[in-house]
Structure formats: structure tokens, C-alpha cells
Amino acid sequence: MTTKVEAHAPAAPPAPRRRLPPELNIFLVLIGIALVYEALGWIFVGQSFLMNPQRLTIMILQVSVIGIIAVGVTQVIITGGIDLSSGSVVGMTAMFSASVAQASTWPRALYPSLTDLPAIVPIALGVAVGLIAGIINGQLIARTKIPPFIATLGMMVSARGISKWYTKGQPVSGLTDQFNFIGTGIWPVIVFLVVALIFHVALRYTRYGKFTYAIGANPQAARVSGINIESHLVKVYAIAGMLAGLAGVVTAARAQTAQAGMGVMYELDAIAATVIGGTSLTGGVGRITGTVIGTVILGVMTSGFTFLRVDAYYQEIVKGLIIVAAVVIDVYRQKKRKV
Amino acid sequence: MISPSTMAAVRASGAVPKSEYLMTVTGVRKEFPGVVALDDVSFRLKRGTVHALMGENGAGKSTLMKILAGIYQPDKGEIKLRGVDIQLTSPLDALKNGIAMIHQELNLMPFMTIAENIWIRREPLNRFGFVDHTEMNRKTADLFARLNIKLDPQMEVRDLSIANRQMVEIAKAVSYESDVLIMDEPTSALTEREVAHLFTIIRDLRAQGIGIVYITHKMNELFEIADEFSVFRDGKYIGTHASSDVTRDDIIRMMVGREITQMFPKEEVPIGEVVLSVKNLTLDGVFRDVSFDIRAGEILGLAGLVGSGRSNVAETLFGVTPASAGTIAIDGKPVTVDSPTAAIRHRMAFLTEDRKDTGCLLILDIQENMQIAVLQDKYVKGGFVDEKAVARDCADMARKLRVKTPNLQERIENLSGGNQQKALIGRWLLTHPRILILDEPTRGIDVGAKAEIHRLVTELARTGVAVLMISSEMPEVLGMSDRVMVMHEGRVTGILDRAEATQIKVMELAAQ
Structure with a gap:
């Protein structure tokens, strides 16, 4: 069903080559998927998929954490890199921030002297820990020139280890209401959209953004043009780490607890959302708007399967296929452009 | 219409119909979205001749060549191979029919040996079905003996110079027993001696009855090696002549459709104070003790054979590979250039040698390519880019440099080489440089664009820019420069004044 939209290649209007926004394709895919669920819903379940605000809210809520991560991952992938560590960083930062977000009423607080702190403290700590992880990723990649795949793979394993070591595997609970608040209601979605807006603007209208695309398009040419690639990459990975940290905070607040196993495989969902959203793994191409739509597509997929009462196993199988299909379409599109 | 496979079978049986023309192309048309690349083009290749395709970039010769090599299929028109209609569906199909193409970008696998590269897909096998390396190396040695190439078949390709890789490509094409060879600017990366060797090989092949389609921008090569040439302009076929019948000016006129009175408009411009002063610049293992001055308004040519360290000096000057010793001074003040x-x-600017590798951001648009250097310190307030101002200035610059494009939102990879080069020059002019380093500024671009770039460089010198220009083309170096510095094996062997710089003197210093 996703490939259908490809067939709709406009018959090249000759004179003014006003290009349609590349997100349009992805958006049509999203609409298409939703409509398919709608139809299947009426056939198999006897109810509407879309006309159910509660389901849609839950759906967006479920993916907003992935979306926050994906905004960072998009920037990394535009530079031609990859970040495998975000899921583990979510776990690690959830643990760290929760550990200073505990209420004094909780009998087994990790730091009894650090309870009932204002929510800004755990939030800042989580974001800072993520930022540090990102800086380490970036420094490793920029200084040692090891492939981002390896550097972030190392971080992925180590950060997960740290989150387990931090409390020797114990969950951290009894968080203050003030902290939990950012995980309630529509707040995670707002955080996601604000983050997306900020980095959409950053990528399109700032020097930071221009340099990010240039590095992904041709690192050597970017270097000769005077861009300090090393320091720029550190920035990009630092931002990705920071956003993963923010996602960790939101995850802990939503669950009102933190566990070392939080965020497992989130990095793959974030990469999937990014790629489905039209960001090219070869670098130089991609937009936040696409990633937002890609994230929503992931959400619709999952929630649609649940709605149709499809077995969770099938969900994963199909999700894998969709990710591959998105890349295949991307490759095919690039080829067509080349002629 | 005979299918390629049938054709291949006919060919294998030896019952190939004889005809004077190896290949004839009639009325070929090829359209791409928005452009007619070829319009009613005809072309004939005689047995045992070298046939040059001439034309400015974008004239359609690359498209024709790709049709001949089976990469593109024409929308209209017919192709005959040895008098028989044929439709080529892929490069492999063309190869099977005896048409081999040697690409400008070499297509060899760096981590495999020469022999493995040549016989790929056709490896001789021993009786167990494994690759017989001994036999493969022997066959390669035979092939090299025939072509008088002196290379060890067991060397890995990554250890070869560009020139030697080119030789391997040619040997590979010959190994298919092709009788049509298509060469796309084969000499663009070769030194004079290597070119001479290549020409010997081409003459041998010609004597064996092979037809060679030869694309070049270099006029002197045309007279030296080509028997016939065809000229294209804006996708149309202009004419075919024997190269002995025409003069250089005739050809240029056919190519551009207008008179080019002077190729190198050297004008005397006022020379000012020393801007850049380089003393004993050294990059360990690459070049040593390079010293020179450039004054405002001066063009210093840098000549030397490929591998003499010319480009390395440029890269070191610009901080791409920081120097291991020596000093650089600007306006008499020592400066550190480590990046x-x-x-x-x-306020230095550096147009690199390789447009694709180190110049263009191919997948980005023209404006994004032009603005990238100047955004370092201009048009940015609080991190935000002043889109309006930068778009306006890029557009002005593109207009001034006559970059041919409908708008700056076009991807730069869709431009011809000459227009890409102009856009990249624009990238640097936006930074208002005082020192401009040009490494092969006109490589692989057409005569018209070349003349424009020459005029532009002269114009910049007039405004007081100090120019260092590296070029492999002797007429360009001699025509443009106020002084010529010559390098050989990582050392400066001489700096000649304009008056004393002759082709012979420069060659003597370059070859020693």
C-alpha cells in the first residue's frame, strides 16, 4: 500500500519547475494507510478507525517519545552518520533524572537528601546526561574517525550498562507529582512538537542547518569551504544525545518510574521514522517535517494493528518490511532523479 | 531488427557482414525531462580510424557516446553496427557486440589486482571450478605485451597512478576483442609522456582495424591523433571533416558558432605590493622548500607534471594538509594556516582540482553550493542566515559569471562541467578573496566556458587579487601567467618571467 503513491509521478509540467514539497509523498502515504485501516475497520471490526479521538490521542502519545529522538537522529543522518545509542541513552537518562525526582514520601528514595526537588532539576540532569553521551559520541567520531556506527554502538552497550549499574538493576519509583506532570495528558506531544519546530527552523534557516546539509552532501568539499567538520559533528551528535536525554525524562515521567530496560529498540524506531520520512541514509537530504510525518506513520501502523487485533508478532514483521520498503523507495527515487 | 544475442552469435561465427562503416547512427533523438539532449543526430565511424567528437559541454557528445555504449536508449533514430540494425539495451549488451567504453571516471576495483580487474566476470577457471590465477596473470601479461604496457598483472589497482589505471582500462576494453572503443577524455589526467604512450597504443589499435570514438576538449590532440572529427552544438550535429582539412580556428568556429578571436586574453594589469609570501614551505615526504611571492594583481602560474607536488602545495597553502615546516606571510605578517x-x-580562496570530489555538493542546489563558504562569516545574524540577502547576492554572482541555469534552485549536478565550475568560482568570489588559488580551473570544460574563466581571472587580477594558477595545459599557463613557477618531484626547479617562459623552457624544468 505504501508503494502505490510512487506511481503517481506527475507528468512533468514543462515550464515553471515549481517543485512540490517532498513531504507530500509521505503525507499521502500516511493518508493512504489511515484510509486502509478505516476500510478494514468497518469490514472486520465494525467501527471507525479515525473517528475515535481517544485512540488518535493515545496513538500520538505513544510515538511522541520516538519523535523527540527522531528529530535528533534526523540531523545525524543528514550528516551521513547514524546514532544507535539513543535507546540506551533514554534508559540511562530516565534512571538519572528519576533518581533526583523522588518524593520524600517514598520510603526507599535513592538519595534521601535529594527529594522533593523542583522538577527542573531532574529534567536538567536528564538532558545534561544525554548531552554528555552525545558529546562523547561526537568527539569519538570527529577525533578518531571511527565510523559513527561503531562509536554509537559502543555507547549503546555502555549506556545500557550504566543504567543497570546505577541502581544495581532496581527500578526508581515514587516520583514527585510535579515531575510526573510532564508525562501526563498531551504534554509529551507538546514537547515533541516544540522540539520538532525548533530544529525544523534550525535546519532550514540557520548556518548550523546549512553546514549540516553540506557535510552530508560532500564532507571534503565542506571542509575546503571552511567548515570545521569535527566541531560541527560534535554539535550534531550532542544535540541528538540531548534530545534522547529529553526523551528519557519524558519516558520516566509518563511511566512515573524508571527502569534500566527503558527505551530498548527506540533507536531503531527513531531511525525508521526518519527514513520513512524521506531522510536519505547517504546524507545531505532530509527534513524534520518528513520525520514528524514518519513518526506519525509509525504510530498509525502500531495503533492500527492493535485496532484490528493483529497479533503483536505480525506487527513487528510488517514494521520491518515497511522500513525496508521506505529505503527501497528512496533508492528508487534517487535513481530516477539521476537520469 | 536483429536482437543483440543473435548479433553476438553471428559475430562469434565469424560470418560478420563486411561494411566500410563499423557503426552508423542516423536521425537519433534523445530527450530528458525538459531538455532535448540530441536532435536528429547522425554519426559514422569508419573501420580503422580515430573519430573525435567535439563540442562544448552540453553539446550532446556525452549523450551520443552513452547511446553508442548502450547506457541510454535513443527515443528515435537507428543505429547500425557493421551494417546491421541493432538495439543496445545495456552496457553489457554493447560489450558483447564489441563496443567498449572507457569512462572518464575510472571504473576499477581498487582492492583487486590488475588481472582480476581485467578478467572480472570472465575469470579463467581450473578443472575444479576455482579461479585459475596463473592462467589469468599469463593472459594479462600477453595482453600487456601486445599493448606495450609495462605493469605487473598482480599489482593491486589502488597502488597504480591514474595514468596506469587508464592503461588498465584500455587493456580491459581491448581484452573484449572490441572493434569499437569509446574514449571519454582519456588524457585529462595524464602527463605528456603518458599521453604519448597512450597515442602509440591508439595508433596500434587503429592499425588493427579498430574504430575509436575519441572525445576531447584538447585541440592539439585532435590534430595529432584523430583522422576525422564530428562537431556537435546544442544537441545538434554540425558536421564531419577530416582533421587534415581544417584549422584550429575552423573547429572552434564550428563548436561555438561564433568567432573566438583570442583564447588567452592576457592583459597587463598594474602589479602591486607582495600579498602572499611563502618561505621554505615543506610537507614531509611530498614537497620541500617551496618559496615564492605573489603580488597584488599578479598571476603566478604553477606548472609541473602530474605527481610533481603542484596540487599538494596548493592544499598546504590553504590548510587542507597543514605544512610540516616553512612560513606563510600575508602583507608581510606571518600567519598560521592550519585549516x-x-x-x-x-581571505584566501581555493578552487580545487576535482570538481566532483572536493568541489561540488552534488545533491544540493546551486545557491546552497555558492553560499557555503561565505556563510562562515557573512550573512549570518545570531546564527540565522539572511536568506534574502544571500539569495540576491548569489543570483547576482551567477548572472555575472553567466552560469547557465533557469534558477538557483536547480541541483548543481544537473549543470554541465563548465557551469559547475563557474558556480564554484562564484562560491569563492562571494568571499571577496585577496589570494585566489586555482587548481586546474578549466579542466574538462568547453572552449567557450574556458575563455570566460580566463577573462574572469584576468578581471580579478585587475582588481588586485593575487592569483596562483595550477594548470596542466601549457598554453593556458604560458598565456595567462605573469610568471611561471615549475615544480619537479616536490621541488621548485625554477620561476620564469613571462618573457622568458616558453614551452621548451618549462618542459625542461618540469622533466629535468
């Missing part, structure tokens, strides 16, 4: 960022801060 391109620092070089730009000192």
Missing part, C-alpha cells in the same frame, strides 16, 4: 577555516579568515 581551510583559517585560510578563509585570511
